[in-house]
Amino acid sequence: MPLSISDCDLTDGPIIAAIHTSTVTPFMKYQFGSASTDAIRDNFRWQYTAVLTQIQQKGSEHVYLKVVDQNPDDGSGTGTMIAWADWELPEDDSAPSSSGGLRGQPPYGYNYRFCGLACDAVEAMRTKVLQGKKCYVLNQLVTLPEHQRRGAGSMLLTWPFERADKEGMVCYLDTEEDGKVIALYEKHGYVKVAECKVPLWVCGLEGVYTHVAMVREPKALAEN
Numbered sequence: 584m585p586l587s588i589s590d591c592d593l594t595d596g597p598i599i600a601a602i603h604t605s606t607v608t609p610f611m612k613y614q615f616g617s618a619s620t621d622a623i624r625d626n627f628r629w630q631y632t633a634v635l636t637q638i639q640q641k642g643s644e645h646v647y648l649k650v651v652d653q654n655p656d657d658g659s660g661t662g663t664m665i666a667w668a669d670w671e672l673p674e675d676d677s678a679p680s681s682s683g684g685l686r687g688q689p690p691y692g693y694n695y696r697f698c699g700l701a702c703d704a705v706e707a708m709r710t711k712v713l714q715g716k717k718c719y720v721l722n723q724l725v726t727l728p729e730h731q732r733r734g735a736g737s738m739l740l741t742w743p744f745e746r747a748d749k750e751g752m753v754c755y756l757d758t759e760e761d762g763k764v765i766a767l768y769e770k771h772g773y774v775k776v777a778e779c780k781v782p783l784w785v786c787g788l789e790g791v792y793t794h795v796a797m798v799r800e801p802k803a804l805a806e807n
C-alpha cells in the first residue's frame with residue numbers, strides 16, 4: 584500500500600480535524616479539559632478550514648502536508664489521508680506574514696488557564712532557543728492510530744531536510760515529553776536542547792506538564 588506526500592487542499596479541513604482528534608495527547612487533555620470529542624473536532628474543523636482557506640487565498644509561510652495511502656484496504660479505490668503536518672517556513676522579510684494561528688471559539692470546558700501558561704512557557708522557550716534565527720518549524724504532526732509505524736510520520740517530518748541542508752538552516756520543533764515520540768525525532772537527527780514546565784496545580788490539576796524543544800542542525804551536503 585504505497586504512501587505519497589502532497590500539499591493539503593481546501594477541502595481537507597474536516598479530515599485533518601478528524602485525524603487530529605483521533606489521538607488525545609496529554610497536552611490536548613489538559614487544553615480541552617472537559618470538552619467533548621465532538622466539540623473538539625468541530626473546533627478543529629473550523630480552524631483548519633479557515634487556515635487552509637487563508638493559505639490558498641493570501642499565501643502563508645505555513646505549509647500543510649498530507650500523507651495519502653494510495654491503495655487503502657477499505658475497497659474505496661480512492662486514496663485515504665492517514666497523516667498530516669503543519670510546517671512553518673523561514674520567514675521571508677519581503678512577504679506579508681500570516682500567523683496561521685486562526686482559532687475558533689474554544690469549546691465549553693476549555694482550560695484557558697492551562698493554555699495561557701503553556702503557550703507563554705513554550706513561546707519563551709522557543710524564543711530563547713532560536714534567538715531570532717530563521718528556521719523551519721514543525722508545528723503539528725499526527726498519524727491516525729491504525730496507520731502508525733508505517734513511515735508516514737517520518738515522511739512528513741523529514742520533508743524540508745534537503746532544503747534546510749542546502750540553505751544551512753536549522754529545523755526546530757517542540758513537543759510534549761513522550762519517550763516514543765522523542766525517539767522518533769532523535770532517529771531523524773533532532774537533539775533535545777531545552778525544556779519548560781507548567782505546574783498543573785495552578786490550573787486546578789495535579790502534577791507537572793513538561794514540554795521539550797528539539798533542534799536538527801543542517802548537515803554539510805557531503806554528509807547526505
Ligand SMILES: CC(C)(COP(=O)(O)OP(=O)(O)OC[C@H]1O[C@@H](n2cnc3c(N)ncnc32)[C@H](O)[C@@H]1OP(=O)(O)O)[C@@H](O)C(=O)NCCC(=O)NCCS
Pocket residue numbers: 606608666722723724725726727730731732733734735736737738758759763764766767770
Ligand atoms: C508521532 C507520530 C506522528 C508518529 O507517526 P508514525 O506515522 O507512526 O511515524 P513513523 O511510522 O514514521 O515512525 C514510527 C516511529 O515512531 C516511534 N513510535 C511511534 N509510536 C510508537 C509506539 N506506539 N510504540 C513505539 N514506538 C513508537 C518509534 O520510533 C517508531 O519507529 P519504529 O516503528 O521503527 O520502531 C504518531 O505516533 C502520532 O500521531 N502520535 C500522536 C500525536 C503526537 O504525539 N504528535 C507529535 C507531537 S506534535
